Amino acid sequence: MAVYTPVSDDELQTFLADYDIGEVTSFAGIAEGVENSNFLVRTTRSTYILTLYEKRVKSDDLPFFVGLMEHLADKGLSCPRPVPSRDGATLRTLNGRPAAVVTFLEGMWHRRIQPAYCRSLGAAMAEMHVAGADFPMTRANDLSVAGWRPLLEACGMQSNQIYHGLYNALNQELGFLERVWPTGLPTGTIHADLFPDNVFFLGGEVSGIIDFYFACTDALAYDLAICLNAWCFEPDGSFNVTKARQLVTGYQTVRTLSAAEREAMPILARGSALRFLLTRLYDWLNHPEGAFVKPKDPMEYHQKLRFHQSASGSAAYGL
Ligand SMILES: Nc1ncnc2c1ncn2[C@@H]1O[C@H](COP(=O)(O)OP(=O)(O)O)[C@@H](O)[C@H]1O
Ligand SMILES: N[C@@H](CCOP(=O)(O)O)C(=O)O
Helix, strand or coil, rough: CCCCCCCCCCHHHHCCCCCCCCCCCEECCCCCCCCCCEEEEECCEEEEEECCCCCCHHHHHHHHHHHHCCCCCCCCCCCCCCECCCCCCEEEHHHEEEEEEECCCCCCCCCCCCCHHHHHHHHHHHHHHHHHHCCCCCCCCCCCHHHHHHHHHHHHHHHHHCCCCCCHHHHHHHHHHHHCCCCCCCCCEEEECHHHEEEEEECCCEEEEEECCCCEEEEEEHHHHHHHHCCCCCCCCEEEEHHHHHHHHHHHHHCCCHHHHHHHHHHHHHHHHHHHHHHHHHHHHCCCCCECCCCCCCCHEEEEHHHHHHHCCCHHHCC
């Protein structure tokens, strides 16, 4: 459960007194997520999510995240809509943390991924890319290649607690990716954390996308690469090329990938595996005492990285 900052009933009542969202009927910490503190708030009017933004979310970035959700919701995408308080502010402070109330989305996320879900996901992602094309704000991806070395150095030799030789292996991989990382691909607003727990389904089709707190301006194809990692590996660690094909086919029903994007996919997938390996490794070594959170396994991404290191070109991804 991710609740780093507790909120008492009294603190909630005082905070929500400034909103026109009805009377609170129930309130509970949410047993999922690892980044922020999330609470489910039911009121006489509707259901909402209260989020207190934690360590990795910089206050200066919040207007981008909140603005993006408003922009996408205005374009008809099913994503949380920030709810303003009576004075019109969508970003406020609670217990010393920046906080926001957003609308609750119906649907459920799938732990066991079917190829058809990947197809629906691909189309939903491309729709998000198209809808985000005229979003006027930008935010650099601080967890792209330039951000990986500081993360690795912050983990340092402690990395070897997880597995002997891990630091050197990652250092070598990072050196390679720093040399070959693609530039000049079509860019736009990407989600950058489109994992199964952030995509809700109803009846086999994507019904909503949540958790825009890593969203940024970067290569559109990098979002696909993240999903190749997060959706297309089986629990035994093997890569399922059928799921990859479905993901890409679904994407291309809305937006066609260029030849350069297809060619870059193996490196983008490799970089994306390293990115999640590094943040997981950092969190594994540094998770706060007493927080209600289950750190995610860095070694899952080490196994994925090894697949990408041995993959032979775009064909290995069904491209
Ligand atoms: N708008 C929403 N509608 C429905 N459920 C939500 C919404 N936002 C968050 N949740 C629930 O809270 C969980 C954690 O949210 P998430 O944004 O992924 O947290 P974190 O940023 O900490 O990873 C989700 O898995 C989901 O169950
Ligand atoms: N998806 C990332 C961690 C961020 O967690 P989320 O709950 O915000 O999706 C990972 O799996 O490492």
